[in-house]
Amino acid sequence: MYRILPLANARRAAHVSFVVLGALAMVAGSAPTLAAPGAKVVHAFRLCDPGTCPSGSGPYGNLASDSAGNLYGTTAEGGAHAAGTVFQLSPDGNGGYTYQTIYNFCSEDLCADGSTPHGMLVVDAAGNLYGTTLGGGEEEGGGGIVFRLERTAGGWELINIHNFCGADSHTPEEDCMGGATAAGGLTYAGAATGAPYDGVSALYGASMEGGEGEAGIIFQLTPRKEQTRAKDSEEWRVKELYVFCAPDGAVPRKSSVSKGPEEDGNCDDGKSPSGNIIVDGKGNLYGTTFFGGEDANVAGGGGVVFQLTRNRLTKSWEETVLHKFCSEANCRDGRSPAGGLLIDAAGNLFGAAQSGGKGCGARNKCGVVFMISPNGEQSVSRVLHDFCTAADCADGAEPEGNLAMDANGNLYGATSLGGTGRGGVVYRLQPDGKLKVLQSFCADGTCAVGRYPNGVILDGTGNLFGVATMDGKKGGGTVFRISP
Numbered sequence: 001m002y003r004i005l006p007l008a009n010a011r012r013a014a015h016v017s018f019v020v021l022g023a024l025a026m027v028a029g030s031a032p033t034l035a036a037p038g039a040k041v042v043h044a045f046r047l048c049d050p051g052t053c054p055s056g057s058g059p060y061g062n063l064a065s066d067s068a069g070n071l072y073g074t075t076a077e078g079g080a081h082a083a084g085t086v087f088q089l090s091p092d093g094n095g096g097y098t099y100q101t102i103y104n105f106c107s108e109d110l111c112a113d114g115s116t117p118h119g120m121l122v123v124d125a126a127g128n129l130y131g132t133t134l135g136g137g138e139e140e141g142g143g144g145i146v147f148r149l150e151r152t153a154g155g156w157e158l159i160n161i162h163n164f165c166g167a168d169s170h171t172p173e174e175d176c177m178g179g180a181t182a183a184g185g186l187t188y189a190g191a192a193t194g195a196p197y198d199g200v201s202a203l204y205g206a207s208m209e210g211g212e213g214e215a216g217i218i219f220q221l222t223p224r225k226e227q228t229r230a231k232d233s234e235e236w237r238v239k240e241l242y243v244f245c246a247p248d249g250a251v252p253r254k255s256s257v258s259k260g261p262e263e264d265g266n267c268d269d270g271k272s273p274s275g276n277i278i279v280d281g282k283g284n285l286y287g288t289t290f291f292g293g294e295d296a297n298v299a300g301g302g303g304v305v306f307q308l309t310r311n312r313l314t315k316s317w318e319e320t321v322l323h324k325f326c327s328e329a330n331c332r333d334g335r336s337p338a339g340g341l342l343i344d345a346a347g348n349l350f351g352a353a354q355s356g357g358k359g360c361g362a363r364n365k366c367g368v369v370f371m372i373s374p375n376g377e378q379s380v381s382r383v384l385h386d387f388c389t390a391a392d393c394a395d396g397a398e399p400e401g402n403l404a405m406d407a408n409g410n411l412y413g414a415t416s417l418g419g420t421g422r423g424g425v426v427y428r429l430q431p432d433g434k435l436k437v438l439q440s441f442c443a444d445g446t447c448a449v450g451r452y453p454n455g456v457i458l459d460g461t462g463n464l465f466g467v468a469t470m471d472g473k474k475g476g477g478t479v480f481r482i483s484p
Contacts, residue, residue: 119185143180179207275340302326401455
């Protein structure tokens with residue numbers, strides 16, 4: 001199986017790969033200019049040489065926020081042990097933010113507390129944080145952990161609540177029943193409304209690898225009613241809800257012995273779930289896969305949008321594929337969704353695919369923004385915008401990260417490439433289909449706001465916050481704000 005996540009291209013894979021981690025330090029930026037009007041750098045990270053960036057470097061993924069206006073995020077590099085960090089940005093009362101590293105990964109022997117955090121954090125009503133890592137854990141060669149960062153009188157304490165690829169499997173070296181590479185983070189019922197996590201209900205997530213089909217799983221974590229601590233761990237019930245490309249067709253098998261997929265790439269139900277999972281008001285789960293849904297237009301499939309519904313009689317979860325990408329010639333409908341989904345009040349799903357689109361074909365990385373109206377196998381898919389249709393891709397290319405939506409139905413997102421500076425853009429897409437670039441980023445290291453933005457969040461006053469993975473004033477990426 002691959003170790004470089006498909007949600008990042010080769011130039012950014014250093015932030016999400018066990019194999020090439022650290023390559024970011026080889027990218028040097030020239031002297032930056034000021035950020036463009038409307039974009040303000042909230043924090044600049046330092047480019048990492050060994051041991052030189054204890055505050056972290058290379059932020060990746062969407063930020064999270066709490067009711068007090070604090071922002072939380074992760075860095076894939078740096079920290080006290082060069083294994084990534086969790087950081088907090090607190091309003092200072094003067095329009096600025098105070099930066100604080102609240103956890104350094106690999107603080108325990110053999111990185112039992114995880115390494116290389118990835119995916120958006122979840123904030124509960126008490127201010128505790130939940131997230132995932134790509135590496136580390138209590139098992140040898142572990143596939144990462146799910147953690148909780150708990151506020152204490154002395155700061156923050158990390159509690160390991162699940163070890164991927166080993167802790168829940170009798171034969172992890174064969175089938176990795178616990179899953180591995182949970183790149184999309186976590187979610188919960190009510191997250192789509194903006195309500196904080198209650199700390200006692202189920203958390204849901206996806207692993208891009210593992211399961212009997214070796215194509216990823218959807219999992220559920222539920223805290224036990226009477227939690228007991230032992231060696232800074234907690235007892236949580238872990239359950240596989242769905243196994244992609246499973247040998248028996250569609251459902252998780254009870255056996256822990258892997259028989260492998262029937263045929264390599266034959267994953268009509270999807271392969272390698274990507275981005276976040278969302279939960280609707282009825283408890284249905286929705287998500288995307290980067291591969292699978294194989295058809296005649298692209299080998300291995302262009303990915304799918306899926307729905308998981310719990311069967312009340314069998315108590316199992318059943319999948320419905322709502323859309324197979326590249327189902328149109330030349331992947332006109334897009335290919336390889338990566339940033340997860342957003343759901344509106346009417347139940348419509350919105351997302352972005354990194355490749356395909358008008359005039360691009362299956363191989364070129366242009367990408368689209370799409371909308372799906374769920375209706376089982378009769379679901380309707382629609383392309384809202386084709387990237388790289390403006391001259392020199394001034395409208396952006398290869399969308400990255402989650403979307404945000406305001407009260408007027410405008411969508412906000414980011415691309416990792418394109419724009420006038422060719423280092424990506426942050427954009428607003430209106431309901432009438434008009435796209436406006438709010439900020440262009442520079443591929444040559446000359447933008448103080450950085451390079452390679454990936455996803456944005458929207459606060460109550462219309463400000464957009466996001467991270468740029470590289471460059472900026474100190475070379476190691478930025479947190480930025482774009483005001484209305």
